[in-house]
Amino acid sequence: MADSNEPCNCDQALRLTEELKKSRRLCLECMNLAFINAMPNYSEYTPGHGMELRCTKSRWDLDTYKDDRVKMQNYLETARTCADFESMDE
Numbered sequence: 421m422a423d424s425n426e427p428c429n430c431d432q433a434l435r436l437t438e439e440l441k442k443s444r445r446l447c448l449e450c451m452n453l454a455f456i457n458a459m460p461n462y463s464e465y466t467p468g469h470g471m472e473l474r475c476t477k478s479r480w481d482l483d484t485y486k487d488d489r490v491k492m493q494n495y496l497e498t499a500r501t502c503a504d505f506e507s508m509d510e
Contacts, residue, residue: 447499451506452476477504
């Protein structure tokens with residue numbers, strides 16, 4: 421722990437804060453996340469479709485028939501290293 425009499429290295433503190441934010445971010449907080457609700461089949465003329473969860477920057481696309489929970493979690497964590505991440509908070 422730093423002595424209270426030592427000067428603060430603000431640049432280092434800001435860099436560490438940004439690194440911490442980056443390590444905790446998820447695709448759920450990104451403008452490039454696409455979530456499309458599933459739609460039921462109403463008739464033979466209006467077929468439904470399954471739920472979609474994907475990155476609009478083509479980083480990943482969840483296959484709801486093949487991918488499991490762990491795969492989905494890994495996809496959502498790509499935000500931590502993604503150069504295309506755009507926060508919804510900004």
